[in-house]
Amino acid sequence: MTPRLKTYTYLSRKLQGFSDDQVYALLLTAVSTHTGIGGAASAINVGRDKIFAKTIPLTDPERRHENIGSTANIFELPLFYQYRLGSTGFGAWRELKAHQITTEWVLADKCSSFPLLYNWRVIHRPNAEADDADKAKQLDEDAQYWDNNPRIRERLTAINSASAELVLFLEYFPSTLSVWLESQLKCGGETADKAVLAVDDELRKICTTMEKHSFSHFDTHFNNTMCDGSLYLGDFGLALSSDFDLADSEIEFLKNHRSYDRSVCILSLVQCLIRSAFGPDNWKSNLRQFVVNAKTRKQISSGLITATIEKYAPIALAMSDFYDDLDKVSKEISYPAAKFERLLSELNCEF
Structure with missing residues (x-):
């Protein structure tokens, strides 16, 4: 034991x-x-x-x-x-x-x-x-x-x-992933690169496990993930599971959101990397500048972190746009499941 x-x-x-x-x-x-x-x-x-x-x-x-x-x-x-x-x-x-x-x-x-x-x-x-x-x-x-x-x-x-x-x-x-990863990124160099690789890999495995069991967390940001060197996803206040007593509409909703947790994890990772590189404010506009401006990309010394942001930027921006629409347009807006499944599939991401 x-x-x-x-x-x-x-x-x-x-x-x-x-x-x-x-x-x-x-x-x-x-x-x-x-x-x-x-x-x-x-x-x-x-x-x-x-x-x-x-x-x-x-x-x-x-x-x-x-x-x-x-x-x-x-x-x-x-x-x-x-x-x-x-x-x-x-x-x-x-x-x-x-x-x-x-x-x-x-x-x-x-x-x-x-x-x-x-x-x-x-x-x-x-x-x-x-x-x-x-x-x-x-x-x-x-x-x-x-x-x-x-x-x-x-x-x-x-x-x-x-x-x-x-x-x-x-x-x-002892710590949230948000605090831990920020500290690793401040160290720079190999320490930062290893942390980003480990976080990305562990989050992928966590999301794969949940999807395999028809379980969605719905709140996979980095303050809900604990860390002691390994990751532990907690705070299940919004969780939805096929083991719950679900109405037919909830069963369909759960199936339609199989890409959601993985996409939110990617959004959270990109937010953390962009804020570490360019400051805590205006992460979305900074990300857009990163995507279109080579000079902005060169401000990040790590090739691995630059590549990670480039790879995941489309998903991060799409998820942020979805939240903006929910917040400012209508709470009834449908989750664009096909879009996120396509974006993840293009990256050969499991979800």
Whole structure:
């Protein structure tokens, strides 16, 4: 048994034996690492081991007897809510199931590139109060962004008033891929080149595994990928899987997006490389200049990084254009699946 699996066995059993009072006491020691629209993440010490705890609002509709553990689209949300434009996701039970699926892949030695789920618990949500004026204003703004869709408003309202949380106890990693790769690129030379090659290769393997199992992450940017030298894709708030209880429209949506995760990974890699070379602002215009201007390309000393950007620029620009259309034109715009499948096939990319 590997050290990683030994730690998994030990922590899973230990956390399983905790009473609710012990879980509450443990959470009081948590050090916040991230708070976002999909929940909050903290680092916690369990004895000598450090773990992540992610708390996700568990809404009252999800706690109804008939919906406990359900991976159905309980709120009947529109499928454009799958996209990474500020979506709160389709429900806590789906996120839990996604972690259970990927943890099983790790334990079965199918793919090691996902954080292990040690345990989970439903707890009372502290400070669950009626909406105040600020919350109501924010809810209105969020609903308006999503074209005032009534189902999305219902979901947002339920999150605001949720009286419980789902806590996921997860494997800890010291850094995000975003931070790690930036540090490697600053080193330059062989260090930077090796990092880019390794990241590109590992992300390809991760996406191949997910596609093989009809599983789409839908949010594969580099702040959702953890790193300790190897990569671990986490944060499954938008994940969609054939193992979920899916409507026919969701099954078709999942099939139509088989190229999506790989394309988002490529977009994220290109963004990171361009920002490292030309600064954090205006990455898209800098990329366009890179494509058309030889002098701009020569500002990057690494031939490998230059070639990587050149190879992936069409996909990065196409995905960014798709997001721009979703954001500014209509949330109902269809994903151009044939276009991305063609672009990936031209590069002999697996997806």
